[in-house]
Amino acid sequence: MKLVDKFTLWFLGVIVITTPITSYICLNNIEKKIDDVEIARLKIVNTKAAARMADGTTVNIPRDASFTTFTLLPTLPADSFRIRKDADPDGNNKSLESRLTVSTFMAINGKPYEVTTSSYIPASRQILNAIMDTVAWKLLLIILCVAVSARFLSQRILYTLRLTMKKIHNFDLKKKITFPQTNTEEFKELNTFLKKMTDQAVDEYTAVKQFSENASHELQTPLAVIRGKLELLSETNIDEDQATLLADMHHAIEKLSKINRSLILLSKMENNEFAVTEHIKFCRVAKDVLAAYEDRLEMKNIAVKKELDKNIQLRIHPVLADMLMNNLLGNAIRHNVQDGSIHIILKQEKLVIKNTGLPPETPPEELFERFRKSNQCSESVGLGLAIVKQICEVCDFKVSYKYKAPLHILQVDFCPGSVINETEQDKFETAAVVTA
């Protein structure tokens, strides 16, 4: 929900709660005021009527809707007035008016009298109707004004926030960013905080980058030393047991150096070190890699069916293109069975590799995790598909895996593309509107 809508709803909620209360107070006040005024008037009428009575002029003076009666009392009561209000003088619950009766107790010419005058005032239901009408109009106007002005206002006030969001959206770990100036206290605080955070991220990124570079050098040198010494050791006079030990060590070193290289590659990709600058012909890469694997395909007697479209241009770093194809094809061969088959389809929008092989033992969604591998090939490092996934992320490709017995199907969508990019664009635009 947009910020402005939240504020508007809260505001309207407050109005909805307060309106009945204020209406009630308003109704009471109006009624009381009317009553007070009418009572004061009737008292005067009573007094005047009593004076005329004392003069002996007229007994009953009809005046407007009110009239005055005189009742002789045995004694004067303690109170000098009595006020009665009859909300329903017609007795049918539909009265438009209430009857207000004021009795004054006084002595006229020495005799105790009750001078009573009645008057009709608007019934409270009538007043209530009028108030409800007003309230309805008021609410309508408020909602309209709030809805229109809130949007306009928030667009002005949240302008800097929107700028900040844009900056963050385009944030690149490689360089620090500066945020727009603002005089709103909260945004100032936000910008300071973000500045601190992004600066720290940039610093840490640099540190990590340096580490990955150093790790590659620092680890590969000792690895080279061990490997060299092992090779020298293999050439000394050794017996069969020692040779087996050496072979195991060779094997472990090989694996270690592959893991090291793969991890460094992954971190390099995470650090966006393979920025794509130009298009390359992916079909050529595919052909080259296929040629490199030719002898091994032959040895496993794997039938290869190629459907390679020509002149396929992709935005991908050449090293990554090679690595992607290498990993996918390598996997297709390694997880294949003797006399199996591989079907490669390369089109402008996708690359599909279907290969025969034993049914998968791990759930497909876990296949792309690091160090996840099926037991059939414990020789592997378990980073191949993680690298594929990372390459696809770097290049905005989408990779998916399916098993349709007996085929393993790996598909890379090169532009998942026209659809997803649009929704992303939309997302950003809505984000911008939220802040607006």
Added chain:
Amino acid sequence: MKVLVVEDSKEIASSIHDFLVREGYICELAYSFDEAQEKLLLYSYDCVLLDIMLPDGNGLELLKFMKEQGIQSGVLIISAKDAMDDKIRGLEGGGDDYITKPFHLPELHARLRAIYRRKKLSGSNIITFNEITLNTDTLEATINDMLLDITRKEFDLLLYLVVNKNRVLSRQSIATHLWGDYTDNLANFDFVYQHIKNLRKKISAANGADYIDTVYGLGYKFNASKV
């Protein structure tokens, strides 16, 4: 062949030294940029093994220096960085080949030999051992003057074995030599075995001696003393 090894890691340098000396090469070591510069000015070498990352300078600078001084040695660049940029810069700067750590010593040797053949033996492309002759230009192998029908990979393998004769070659080193970057994903030993088997078969079919020994679980060896 006279080789200068410019490498700051003493252990690696000594491994390379030991390996090359056994081959009968004269091998000198330089652990720093300055030392290398001095040696290059004083003596002449057929080949220089050059580490890019040196404690007191960049190997690429040394390449520039060699160019300026007109030093004609072949250069094999060693680096821990397998970044594309370094590779390209190294080769553009006058390096003849490039190898990344951790490398196999026989691989280093094979590349060194290739550079030496190209540069110093004025492009000699014929390698002969007893009845075997290898032509690195046409990729043709003959045994007793009979052309051997072998694939490109088998030629590479035979060349690798002949260059590193009497050395134990681990299966890992053979796999790396044959497939380079394309070994990362495969358990290659079966494939190495297959290639060796095919090669043996073809050599014996051409009445060549069975020079290729299996060294227990370790790998293979081109045994030159067999006749």
